[in-house]
Structures are given as C-alpha cells and as structure tokens.
Amino acid sequence: MRPTGALHLGHYHGVLKNWVKLxxxxxxxxxxxxxxxxxxxxxxxxxxxxxxxxxxxxxLAAGVDPNQATLFIQSKVPEHAELHLLMSMMTPLGWLExxxxxxxxxxxxxxxxxTTYGFLGYPLLMSADILIYRADKVPVGEDQIPxxxxxxxxxxxxxxxxxxxxxxxxxxxxxxxxxDSKKARxxxxxxxxxxxxxxxxxxxxxxxxxNEIQHLSAVDRERLFGFLEGTGKMILVEPGYLLTGRxxxxxxxxxxxxxxxxxxxxxxxIRGISRQEGQEHAD
Numbered sequence: 001m002r003p004t005g006a007l008h009l010g011h012y013h014g015v016l017k018n019w020v021k022l023x024x025x026x027x028x029x030x031x032x033x034x035x036x037x038x039x040x041x042x043x044x045x046x047x048x049x050x051x052x053x054x055x056x057x058x059x060l061a062a063g064v065d066p067n068q069a070t071l072f073i074q075s076k077v078p079e080h081a082e083l084h085l086l087m088s089m090m091t092p093l094g095w096l097e098x099x100x101x102x103x104x105x106x107x108x109x110x111x112x113x114x115t116t117y118g119f120l121g122y123p124l125l126m127s128a129d130i131l132i133y134r135a136d137k138v139p140v141g142e143d144q145i146p147x148x149x150x151x152x153x154x155x156x157x158x159x160x161x162x163x164x165x166x167x168x169x170x171x172x173x174x175x176x177x178x179x180d181s182k183k184a185r186x187x188x189x190x191x192x193x194x195x196x197x198x199x200x201x202x203x204x205x206x207x208x209x210x211n212e213i214q215h216l217s218a219v220d221r222e223r224l225f226g227f228l229e230g231t232g233k234m235i236l237v238e239p240g241y242l243l244t245g246r247x248x249x250x251x252x253x254x255x256x257x258x259x260x261x262x263x264x265x266x267x268x269x270i271r272g273i274s275r276q277e278g279q280e281h282a283d
Contacts, residue, residue, distance in 0.1 A: 001030075002037045003051035007058045018139055018244040020063040028069040029133060032056060035074050035081070036125060039118045040109060074129070084121070084128040087154060090161060091124055095153070099123045100146050127151040134237040136207075139244050148241040155236040163222070163232030172227035175220040183209060191228050203228065 001015065022028050032052045038045060052073060064071070074080055096102070097120070106114050130138055130151050138148050165171070176184050186209065193202035206228050210221055225234035 001055065002033045003048055003055045004037050004041065005051060007055060011058075012062055014141060015139075015244055016059065016062040016064065018242075019059075019069070020065075022139060022242070023065060023069040026137065029135075030059070030064060030069055030071050031129070032073045033129070036122065039116075039122045039125075040105075040112065040114065042116065042118060079132055080125070080128055083132050084125045087124055087128060087131075087158065088121065090157065091154060095150065096120050096123060099150055101143065123147050123150050124154075127154050130239050131155060131236045135239050136237055137242050138239050139242045141244050145241060145243075148239060152238040155238045158236050159226070159232060159234055163226055163235050165233065168223065168232055169227070172223045175216075175223050176227075178216070178220065179213065183213065187224070187228075194228065195230055 001011075007016075019028070019030055032055060034048050034052055037048045037051075041048060056071065059071070060066075102120065102123075105119075126147050127150065130148075131154070138151075140148060176187060179187060187206060190202040190206040190209075193199040194206075207225065210216065210224055213221075216224070219233070222233040222235055225237075226232050
C-alpha cells in the first residue's frame with residue numbers, strides 16, 4: 001500500500017478487512033510501498049516517511065497482526081530495486097504503455113507532470129515486488145488485475161529468455177530420478193495429466209509436492225517446474241490473484257465496524273499522546 005496520505009473507510013473495506021482475513025489463511029507479506037509513492041510525489045517526498053509510520057499504525061489498529069503476517073517497508077529491501085532494474089532491461093516499452101491504469105492515472109492527475117520513467121515503470125516495480133517472493137497469490141481489486149496479468153507475461157518472457165539451457169530435458173529427467181520412487185511416479189502422472197489433458201489441478205498438486213521436498217536444489221526445482229509445463233527452467237513464478245472487496249462498497253457494514261473504528265480512534269489518540277510526550281522530551 002502506498003503511503004500517500006491518511007487512510008479512510010474505503011481502505012478499510014477495500015483492503016484491510018481482506019488482509020486481516022488472509023493473514024490467518026496464507027503466509028502473507030504486507031509492505032509499505034514508499035518507492036511507489038515516489039512515482040507521483042517525486043517533487044515533494046518529505047511527507048512519505050511520516051505517512052509510512054502513520055499507515056502501519058492504522059494497519060495494526062484495523063487488526064493486521066505482525067505475529068501472523070510479515071510487515072516491512074519496501075525501501076528497506078534493496079533487492080526490490082535490483083530486480084526492477086534487471087527486468088527493465090528486457091521489458092518492451094509498449095508493454096508498459098498499454099497498461100490501462102497508465103493513461104487513467106495521467107488523466108486523474110492532470111495537474112502533475114507524470115511524463116517520467118518512474119511513473120511509466122510503476123507496473124514493472126509492482127511486478128518486481130511480486131516476483132521477488134515467488135508469490136502465487138496476490139490480493140488485488142478488479143482495477144489491478146491487468147497489473148497481475150502484466151506480471152505473468154513478464155515472468156513468462158523472463159523464463160523463456162533465461163530458462164533455456166543445453167540438454168534441459170536430460171537434466172530434468174535426472175532431477176526426477178533424484179526424487180524418491182513414489183514421488184517420481186506421482187510427478188510423471190501429474191505431468192501427463194497437465195500436458196495431455198490440460199488439468200490445472202495437476203499443476204497445483206505437483207507444485208505443492210515439489211515445494212515440500214527439502215533436499216531438492218534450487219536449480220533442480222526450477223527444472224522440474226519447467227519440465228512439468230513443457231518449458232525451460234521456471235526461474236520466476238507466474239502469480240495468480242485474489243480479488244479483494246470493492247472500495248465502492250465502503251458505505252456498507254457501518255454497524256458491525258463501529259468497534260473497529262473506535263479501536264482505530266483509540267490508536268489515533270495514543271499516537272497523538274506519544275507525539276506530545278516525544279515533543280516534551282525533546283524540549
């Protein structure tokens with residue numbers, strides 16, 4: 001989530017309620033996208049750090065639990081920027097220009113100069129945020145689905161360009177032999193089910209099985225993922241998406257959310273007291 005200002009009821013209904021639920025169902029990573037905030041606030045970045053801290057406090061007040069999910073600030077993990085840079089070398093310019101939200105946001109923010117690479121490359125940075133963690137499920141609203149599809153295309157292009165290697169099939173079959181006999185038979189059965197019958201459940205089952213095998217090297221795992229689907233090494237995972245609630249529905253559910261909003265107000269008061277005490281100590 002971008003730290004571009006105070007959160008409101010739309011953020012709660014559209015995003016945070018879903019996060020609170022998901023943290024109990026999946027290993028979740030929720031981060032403060034401060035580099036993304038720079039794409040539109042590059043000329044006045046002074047408020048981003050303060051907004052970042054305030055936003056995390058609001059997450060906690062809404063029920064996001066750091067004991068259940070991983071919370072972090074994007075700029076504290078420089079590998080996000082490194083992967084973004086590397087992927088920018090092989091991303092066609094036309095792919096970025098055709099992302100629907102690119103022109104939409106330019107129209108909405110017509111008073112700001114957004115003729116920058118940072119703004120054009122926003123979807124690429126978002127893709128790096130996803131692909132770096134090999135995430136297979138991304139919670140998004142309907143308007144963000146094109147970004148996930150864009151990420152899938154990028155991963156596919158990356159794997160096609162860099163996943164090819166001489167003797168790939170022979171190396172993949174050797175990797176199959178390194179599985180125990182029961183898992184090797186199951187892998188071959190699932191591979192046939194997907195390649196001959198198009199059974200998507202077979203892919204999911206095979207991925208789950210391979211991810212559970214501790215002794216597999218990273219290279220063998222990539223080969224087996226790719227061999228499963230009839231491609232080269234699968235270096236980057238193509239993510240899917242989980243639809244969140246619509247922000248337009250934010251007017252619904254006021255009664256059941258009174259307690260949460262009161263809690264939010266309580267945290268806001270605590271935040272104000274903490275600031276006051278900090279100022280007194282500083283004086």
